[in-house]
Amino acid sequence: MANVAVIGAQWGDEGKGKVVDWLASRADIVVRFQGGHNAGHTLVVGNQTYKLSLLPSGVVRGKLGIIGNGVVLDPDALLGEIAKVRAQGLDVGPHNLRIAENTPLILPLHPALDKAREEARGEHKIGTTGRGIGPAYEDKVARRAIRLCDLAEPETLSTKLDELLLHHNTLLKGLGAATFEKQELLDKLLALAPQLLPFSEAVWERLDEARHSGKRVLFEGAQAVMLDVDHGTYPFVTSSNTVAGNAAAGAGVGPHGIGMVLGIAKAYTTRVGSGPFPTELKDDIGKRLGEVGHEFGTVTGRPRRCGWFDACLVRQAVKVGGVQGLVLTKLDVLDGLTELKICTGYEIDGEVFKRLPAAAAAQAKARPIYETLEGWTQSTRGARSWAQLPATAIKYVKRIEELVEAQVTLLSTSPERDDTILVSDPFAG
Ligand code: GDP
Ligand code: IMO
Numbered sequence: 001m002a003n004v005a006v007i008g009a010q011w012g013d014e015g016k017g018k019v020v021d022w023l024a025s026r027a028d029i030v031v032r033f034q035g036g037h038n039a040g041h042t043l044v045v046g047n048q049t050y051k052l053s054l055l056p057s058g059v060v061r062g063k064l065g066i067i068g069n070g071v072v073l074d075p076d077a078l079l080g081e082i083a084k085v086r087a088q089g090l091d092v093g094p095h096n097l098r099i100a101e102n103t104p105l106i107l108p109l110h111p112a113l114d115k116a117r118e119e120a121r122g123e124h125k126i127g128t129t130g131r132g133i134g135p136a137y138e139d140k141v142a143r144r145a146i147r148l149c150d151l152a153e154p155e156t157l158s159t160k161l162d163e164l165l166l167h168h169n170t171l172l173k174g175l176g177a178a179t180f181e182k183q184e185l186l187d188k189l190l191a192l193a194p195q196l197l198p199f200s201e202a203v204w205e206r207l208d209e210a211r212h213s214g215k216r217v218l219f220e221g222a223q224a225v226m227l228d229v230d231h232g233t234y235p236f237v238t239s240s241n242t243v244a245g246n247a248a249a250g251a252g253v254g255p256h257g258i259g260m261v262l263g264i265a266k267a268y269t270t271r272v273g274s275g276p277f278p279t280e281l282k283d284d285i286g287k288r289l290g291e292v293g294h295e296f297g298t299v300t301g302r303p304r305r306c307g308w309f310d311a312c313l314v315r316q317a318v319k320v321g322g323v324q325g326l327v328l329t330k331l332d333v334l335d336g337l338t339e340l341k342i343c344t345g346y347e348i349d350g351e352v353f354k355r356l357p358a359a360a361a362a363q364a365k366a367r368p369i370y371e372t373l374e375g376w377t378q379s380t381r382g383a384r385s386w387a388q389l390p391a392t393a394i395k396y397v398k399r400i401e402e403l404v405e406a407q408v409t410l411l412s413t414s415p416e417r418d419d420t421i422l423v424s425d426p427f428a429g
């Protein structure tokens with residue numbers, strides 16, 4: 001099977017965009033299968049930097065991009081992003097971007113509810129991106145979502161808006177937030193229809209055709225396993241399944257169609273938003289990781305929390321995410337640290353755990369158990385072969401492989417596309 005799926009193995013921002021862009025040269029089609037514009041994927045190609053949220057990262061290589069039904073789609077965000085990348089010289093239109101007709105839409109009432117609820121949570125807030133992702137997925141599961149195909153049916157839109165507004169205005173009113181008018185929303189959707197419908201199709205059919213003609217498909221995950229709604233640090237998670245298994249449901253292919261699963265992990269750990277983070281460093285080392293790694297959210301601009309590599313967590317992500325090959329990124333950010341730590345287990349109320357328990361209070365109490373390794377003073381930034389890496393850096397990578405029970409497929413040593421070490425070709429199957 002010459003397909004590849006790329007998923008995050010920590011709490012997001014591992015460098016999935018860079019990896020997908022790099023791998024896209026070997027693929028024909030790049031498919032987003034979950035999440036929405038809460039994702040922020042940064043690609044650096046020469047002197048151009050592309051920041052993508054909804055567009056599959058393959059568009060930068062001119063590959064066919066598909067937004068699958070598992071995504072929640074904000075029409076304004078999509079059209080804004082298309083305009084932005086066009087201004088950067090990329091050619092994006094219905095000829096190279098297809099969107100599943102059954103994709104649920106994010107409407108203005110979704111971010112409004114997202115923000116009102118976060119405010120009401122106060123100090124218990126999740127730290128969402130405020131983009132309406134959670135409320136949009138709730139509507140999908142509750143069977144009241146407006147989907148892309150509904151834009152072609154004004155009658156359906158009208159009926160669905162009645163149901164949506166009954167639900168949302170009741171909630172918004174209860175939270176003391178502004179409510180929405182049906183006519184305004186209907187007019188907006190009808191105006192969007194001619195702009196969006198040219199992208200709409202049964203993408204499952206195109207993917208089935210691609211399978212028959214031996215085309216290579218790259219599935220691009222957003223967020224990460226520790227933000228997965230089932231397997232992550234619930235409730236401090238996003239509202240979709242981020243594991244590779246969801247690539248099948250979120251794109252409309254069978255489970256055998258996903259191919260080789262790559263899990264992306266940074267050589268340390270970061271997290272945006274609230275929630276447990278056992279290896280978080282609130283000291284100078286954490287600050288240094290943030291500065292050297294430029295750890296600021298692509299979407300929110302908020303500084304990311306930083307800490308040591310948590311092998312326990314990534315091992316868990318490897319198992320539940322179905323990861324067959326590890327991509328380790330940002331090794332260069334550790335340059336100059338003479339001592340490195342890797343978390344190999346947790347201590348909770350005097351007991352030792354080899355996995356993060358599911359219960360929220362236990363997660364919050366988890367204290368990391370560390371193994372200490374020698375660092376390196378040489379620069380690894382921009383390295384493109386193992387031979388350019390110091391022996392201690394190779395040792396660090398090898399120890400991670402052992403602990404997380406996955407072999408390294410790719411290694412990334414700078415934001416730049418080609419500063420990548422290929423160990424084995426994931427498309428080789
Ligand atoms: P994604 O959400 O997983 O696609 O990751 P983001 O793009 O949000 O965040 C990763 C950041 O790290 C981006 O700014 C990338 O340009 C950058 N990056 C990716 N790989 C490397 C690397 O190997 N070294 C360094 N220094 N930066 C990297
Ligand atoms: P990429 O694809 C990092 C986090 C938010 C918040 C939680 C829920 O760039 O890795 P949501 O808006 O999804 O309801 O927020 O999930 N989050 C991310 N953190 N990278 C992302 O995407 C994220 N997408 C959502 O910060 O903690």
Ligand code: MG
Nearest residue numbers: 013040041298
């Ligand atoms: Mg990101």
